[in-house]
Amino acid sequence: MLNKVIKQQLELLLQSGIKEVYPPVCQKGQRLDELAARYRNCQKCELAKGRTKLVYGEGNPDAFIMIIGEGPGASEDLSGRPFVGKAGELLTKMLAAIHLSREEVYIGNIVKCRPPSNRNPLPEERLACLPYLLEQISIIQPKLLLFMGLVAAQTLLQTSENMGELRKREHLFQNIPAFVTYHPAALLRNPNWKHGAWADLQKFEQRYYQLRDGS
Ligand code: URA
Numbered sequence: 001m002l003n004k005v006i007k008q009q010l011e012l013l014l015q016s017g018i019k020e021v022y023p024p025v026c027q028k029g030q031r032l033d034e035l036a037a038r039y040r041n042c043q044k045c046e047l048a049k050g051r052t053k054l055v056y057g058e059g060n061p062d063a064f065i066m067i068i069g070e071g072p073g074a075s076e077d078l079s080g081r082p083f084v085g086k087a088g089e090l091l092t093k094m095l096a097a098i099h100l101s102r103e104e105v106y107i108g109n110i111v112k113c114r115p116p117s118n119r120n121p122l123p124e125e126r127l128a129c130l131p132y133l134l135e136q137i138s139i140i141q142p143k144l145l146l147f148m149g150l151v152a153a154q155t156l157l158q159t160s161e162n163m164g165e166l167r168k169r170e171h172l173f174q175n176i177p178a179f180v181t182y183h184p185a186a187l188l189r190n191p192n193w194k195h196g197a198w199a200d201l202q203k204f205e206q207r208y209y210q211l212r213d214g215s
Pocket of ligand 1: 055069070071072073076081082083084087088109185
């Protein structure tokens with residue numbers, strides 16, 4: 001089902017003209033800002049009812065790396081910014097550990113509105129929101145993806161594989177190399193998983209330099 005939606009969305013984006021799909025670098029930020037404003041009052045799913053602010057995403061519109069999480073929590077819902085609560089603080093530290101700042105990557109989520117009590121987003125909520133993320137990816141054109149947690153990975157890779165399996169290898173999403181690691185909120189609950197996350201991040205960093213510098 002999601003696969004079909006991804007295909008349809010890609011076709012739509014391609015049919016809508018090259019300007020839409022591949023905007024010049026200097027216009028990417030403006031385009032993302034326009035879209036964030038356009039979707040601010042989205043009513044496509046039930047999550048709209050409990051929303052304070054839609055969390056569209058933020059970061060470098062020309063980012064090489066895009067980080068994809070699950071969905072806003074309480075702090076994000078209030079501020080309208082992704083990963084600003086406790087999990088966000090850890091994400092910032094995880095990025096710093098591999099010499100990346102939040103400002104140089106782009107940070108987005110599978111769903112843009114907070115699920116009640118931070119439950120996992122339902123399949124229909126993910127499906128309703130997915131076109132927004134696909135649109136962001138088509139504008140930013142990242143060269144490397146990092147999926148934080150099972151919801152992001154399973155949704156985008158169309159799989160029910162578990163975290164252990166998903167972390168083992170590099171994936172491709174729309175031909176973009178993609179890696180999977182633990183969600184920072186999961187790491188806060190299970191500090192003993194941090195060793196594994198560190199190993200994932202080191203592999204990711206190595207691949208980043210390889211792709212960026214061709215080494
Ligand atoms: N968890 C996520 O997956 N995304 C956020 O933006 C915040 C917490």
